[in-house]
Amino acid sequence: MSHAPHSPYSQPVPNSSSGGGGSSKNTVIIVAIVSVTMLLMCGGVLGLGYYAVERLASELNAVNYDYMADDEETPTALQHALSENEVLQEKVGEIESVEFAAEHNLDNSVYTDEYFYRVIGTVGEAIVRVEVSAKEDEWFDRVDLIPDETDLDTRVQLETIPVPFDSAMAQSTHELIKENPTILEEVGTVQYVAYDWELTDDHTDAEAASYVFVVRGDAGETHVRVLFNDYDYVTVERIEWLEDPNAPELLFGEPEEDSSSKQGTSPADEAKPAEIEPSESDSKSDDAELDE
Known part of the structure; x- marks a missing residue:
């Protein structure tokens, strides 16, 4: 029986020798080591990041808790x-x-x-x-x-009713303007009174216990400037409607008085020199000089 030495069925399969798998195994081991190392490194970074975020959240929550407590x-x-x-x-x-x-x-x-x-x-x-x-x-x-x-x-x-103010200051204001005819005509039924940061900076004296509030109703919104009698911000002294900030309309309290109105004179009058009325003796002296 003759054997065909070059028959494809008699040829060894390429790379199938018993000693040929060593390099492949080493490659797999190296890849596995690198992968595990990267996972450990990433896990460490993620762990540190998670710890930092958790610590920051805990600190913020503690601050929030203290705020709510006070x-x-x-x-x-x-x-x-x-x-x-x-x-x-x-x-x-x-x-x-x-x-x-x-x-x-x-x-x-x-x-x-x-x-x-x-x-x-x-x-x-x-x-x-x-x-x-x-x-x-x-x-x-x-x-x-x-x-x-x-x-x-x-x-x-429990059923609740809406709270129509954002602070105790706004509550005092709400109580005084909720039935004011001017406000009712402008915004309708008052639904919410809140502090307006921007307009307070623009239209109040930094040294005065005064704030600007936005008043929202079912028909619109407007603004009022409120002066409190002290820095406890409880008792309202004056409320002005800021339809025209340059000419506010008084809604509650006494109008603001400046120094010139208190003295009954204007600044221009105060700048003028005082006029001295001639006395009776001076008039007689002048008449005598004329007779001579």
Whole structure:
């Protein structure tokens, strides 16, 4: 039987020798080592980055917690929002004050827009959970009553009324202008009063306890300038309508008096030299000289 030495079936398969796989295995091992090293390096960087972000978030949340604990505006707004809720009134009576419930807001390491407040009334107290709204002209997305203070997860949603001011200063202003005929004619029913940073800088004296507020109604908006009697910003002394900032219209209080109006003279009059009336003796002397 003859064998065909050059038959394709008798030729060895290329690169199929038993010793030929060593270099391939080494390549795979090197690639694996490099991949693992890169993963470890990336993981370390990501881990450090995650730690840094988590630490920064924790610090920011602690600052936010401290702010909410010291904040007086939110309790004021919450008291107004719940002022007509009958369910809460049955439990606490007429609301007298609202306080930050620090004992139920202990975890400040995780960001939250939910806080617990203690509502103090004439006949009792209650804990409410508040979801603070991110909208500019809204205070709360939701307010829940906690029936049992030992079980904060059991909640009853409470109905609230809109809060028509963004601060205690704006609340004082709102109370004085909400029924003003001029404002009602200009904007309709007053819905919201808020501090206007830009116009305050433009139209108030830096040394005066004065601010400009935007007044929004169901038919438009306008601006008023408010002067408080001191830097507690509680008692309003004067309110002016800024339809024309150069000629504001007085809505509340006494008009502003400058030094010239108080003295009854204008600055031009003050600059003139005083005229001296001739005395009777001087007149007689002049007459005698004429007779001579």
